[in-house]
Amino acid sequence: MFERIAIHGWLCWALYLLAAGVTLTSESHRLCPQPCRCNTMLLEANCSDRQLNTVPDSLPQNIKLLNLTRNKIKTLVQQQFKALPQLLHLDLSDNELVFIEVEAFLGLQNLINLRLTHNHIKIIPVGAFAGMPKLKSLDISDNEILLFLDFTFCDLPALQYLTAVDNDIVFISHQALTGLTSLEELHLDGCNLTAVPTQALTQLSRLRSFHFYRLGIATLPNYSFRNLDYLKELVISHCPWLKMISGNSLFGLNLTSLTITHSNLSAVPYIPLQHLVYLVFLDFSFNPITYIHGNKLGGLLRLQELRLVGGSLLCIETGAFRGLSYLRLLNVSGNLLTTMEIGAFQSVDTLRTLGLDNNPLECDCRLLWLARRRPNLDFGGNSLTCATSVHFHGLNFLDLEEDELSGLLTCRHPRILNRKSQETRVDQGHTVMFYCTAEGDPAPSVTWLNPQLKPVSPTGRIWVLSNGSLEIRYAQPQDSGTYLCVASNAAGNTSLPVSLHVQAFPKSSRNPSRLKGWFVPQGINGNQQLPFDFKTLLVAATIGFISFFSSVSVCFIFMFFWSKSKGQIKHTATIAYVPRSTMTSGKGGSGNHTETSRFTMKLI
Template sequence: MFEGIGVHQWLCCGAIYLLAARVALSSETRRPCPQSCRCNAALQELNCSNGQLTTVPDNLPQNTKLLNLTHNKIRTLVQQQFQRLPQLLDLDLSDNIMSIIEVEAFLGLESLITLRLARNHLKIIPVGVFSGLPKLKLLDISSNEILVFLDFTFRDLTSLQFIKAADNDLVFISHQAFTGLISLQELRLDGCNLTAVPTEALTQLSGLRSLYFHQLGIGTLQNYSFRRLERLKELVITRWRWLETLSGNSLFGLNLTSLTIKHCNLKAVPYIPLHHLVYLVYLDLSFNPITDIDGNLFGDLLRLQELHLVGGSLARIEIGAFKGLAHFKLLNVSRNLLTTLEVGAFHSVNTLKTLGLDNNPLTCDCRLLWVVPRRLYLDFGGNPPTCTTSVQSQERYFLDFTESELPGLLTCRHPRILNRKPREVKVDQGHTVVVYCIAEGDPLPSLTWISPQLKPLSPFGRIRALSNGSLEVRYAQAQDSGAYLCVASNAAGNDSLPISLHVRAFPSSAKKHFRLKGWFSFPSASPGVNENQSVPFDVKTLLIAATIGFLSFFSSVSVCFIFMFFWSKSKGQLKHTATIAYVPRRTAPSNGGKGNYMETSRFTMKLI
């Protein structure tokens, strides 16, 4: 009986011991939630934000996967600060006052995927800080005070895919700073003090897919700025307020599908840098002071589907502007200065799905008539275009027009040239003449001048078409004579007016000539001209030529004498005599004997 009681007591003691050991083991692996933190055991999350912490808490639960230390006063991370958190996946240290991170501070976080260090006071990141993070994919170091990226700063982050480094004080990026980032896909370098694109550093990122540059002080994009980035698909450049030009080969080597250059100072579409981007699908040039889209210059962008040019100074889209763009689906030119958009600007309107034309001073006439049959199928982005220049349709949406109103609203008036006389203009040789051509129509017609050789005249040169529609011939010559044509054109048609220009040459007796006969002759350039005909010389011209020739000869001789004088002075005392020694010839033999030689003779010559 007593033996049974002893066995029973022994079993109870063993059970109590095992339970105590289990509790002790459990307390070892599941430590209590640190003070100033909030724990979520189900999510294995530890939230210590806004806890007034000055250092990272000790004795953190080892099974923590999410650690939030934001909005504290942590200043320093020491070496191997998180070595007891091998399962940690996400670490957020944003919004602290951190200025120092020691080398190997994150050593032991072998599972970490996301690391955020934004909005601290870091000025430099020592090489080796990111050691021991083999699985890290996202690094956020935005809004710090980092001045430079040193060589091999990120070399241990072989799995890193995203770097956010916006709003730092970066002035230089070393050429080898990005070495080791073989998996990087997206890089953001916004709001820095860089004065040039870090081309050499970017060449290390052969796998980069997206590159963002925001608010940089760069005025010109230099040639080959992005070489060796063959896999880059998206390039975003925004708020470079001094950027006015892109060099011709600045985008050379890229195979972009999306390009954004907005809030800059481009005054023209950069056709030359864009022309080789044959894979480009999306182009955004919004908020630039671009005034025109020229015709037939987008044709190389065969795959372009979207063009955004919002909030600019766009006043004209030429006929054929989008010629060759067979896949063009979206055009957004809202908030510009356009008065019209003609159907001839497109390769085909059948592919167009979205059209942004709102907030433009549109003239609703026949040039916009093509929009009417498509107005129920086009997406205007919730803001259909309005007519702002017509009294009958002012401030009315296209969608509000009824079928009965359209014939009287969207109309054009055929151009008509008003001043039909004179049809013949005479001018003396060497004088300047201006021929006026005035036309009316709705819309106001454009005026073009055609030369006698049937070529349009440009606004440049001695014979040019002025901006007011006039023809100017400066210093008229006999060969300028002929029939010129003024052509007035608008969407409703054209009108023309021929003008005959006759230039009176100088009479042959206007000048007296001095004729030289028999001095020289030239072959006749045309039949019927006498080959012995005297060559006329103008007396005044002959006197001027003779005077110039004499002065040139006199000047040359004077220079030679002066040179010889100074040269002789530099040689010191000169001898005025010269002694010459010579041997005379042998005398002829007499009576078969040998000839005799005369002695060597000398004589002295006086130099003058």
């Protein structure tokens, strides 16, 4: 009997569960709004592209993914999604959202991913993101957001990824990012910012990756990213006004990856890079950088990848990568390079990938090392063509055989054309010019050494002109000696000595000395006097008289107009005076007679 009762109970419970399951399934189907498509297996509700003006009601409470993209929703009201506690992913992209009320997402305690891209949001009120304690990813790109107020994101303690690009942000409050204690990656658009939001960024103590787009400043100031101790990746991109990176702008960072692309840097910022000893990846592509100078990047001990694509590189100097023992990828394609010499590298044994295409290469002996290392280098599938070589013009020289390359990739030793002995004697003060013209393949560079065998400075009284000539202006006795013209290229060098002897002025000379372009009078401190120049004196006196007369005239004119502006003005004045007493006396007596006289004067 008890067994029957037990069996009957189990059967009733099983039937109840089955009925409940059927009811739940039918209820789930029934609760899916008509415009949407629900998948009970994937727990997904797809309401995309349904011309919805509001978030539909009666959505299945157990769904984990809700797609509301490409609709016409304009407002999210308070507790809009409170009936969806199991929701993990919510996408509201490509709507017409203008306003989000406070606590609009309250109740989504399990939400992980929220996308609000391609809308018309201008301001996010404080408290709009309340009620999402587990949110990890937030994308508010492609809106019209103007500013971030204090504590805008304070309700998102678990947020790890925040993307806010393609907005109109003009101001970020100092406490706007407070509360993002778990944020690791930030993508920010700063096209209308007038300064780096340094104070706001200091709140992001765990930030590891920062992407800054369209920064609207010309100089990256010092200490822009202070207190970001965990930052490893910094990307600054599409900043057409950015011309300079201040020396301490990256101070305090221990970056492993630095990217500054699509900007206006004309030189590699060597000083800001000096302390980045952990840097592995460096990218300065699409900047008008013209030179990579020698012995400037040696502090980047761990650098493995260097990219400078689409720039204005004219030359990579010898020793440019000296100290970079781990460099394995170099991409300088799309520049103005004519060659790539082996002397630029610390060691080519570590190099694995080289991008050198789309450069006007001169195929000569300087590229022979490159051809011989073809089996060990990856050129990215791009061909290397020669722009100036008659033998290789338009051809990929990497496709040629070894014996052909050895015979064609050659250089011609430099030769100084006019080797006639140059010995010059001049008096002190004259300008002297020495000429040195050389030819070779490739075209040799010309340098000059002074009598102490030190390179002549490109500026100053003694300098080298752009055509290779040496100019000594206002020669002095100490300039005397032998100067050496050195012409060099990849095939070697040659030299030509020239001699200069400068005759000093005799110490007993009292006559005025005339230098080329200068006149120095003598005897100023002695007995000899400077000659009297009547013409100069007359001109000076005339100028002085004219200046004095002009000043007095201006004063009189000013007084005249000033008197005219002072109320009732009397244009005449009567002055009475007593003249000296007239004495009338005779022998027998004396007498005094006093007269008073008057006269009238006209005032102007």
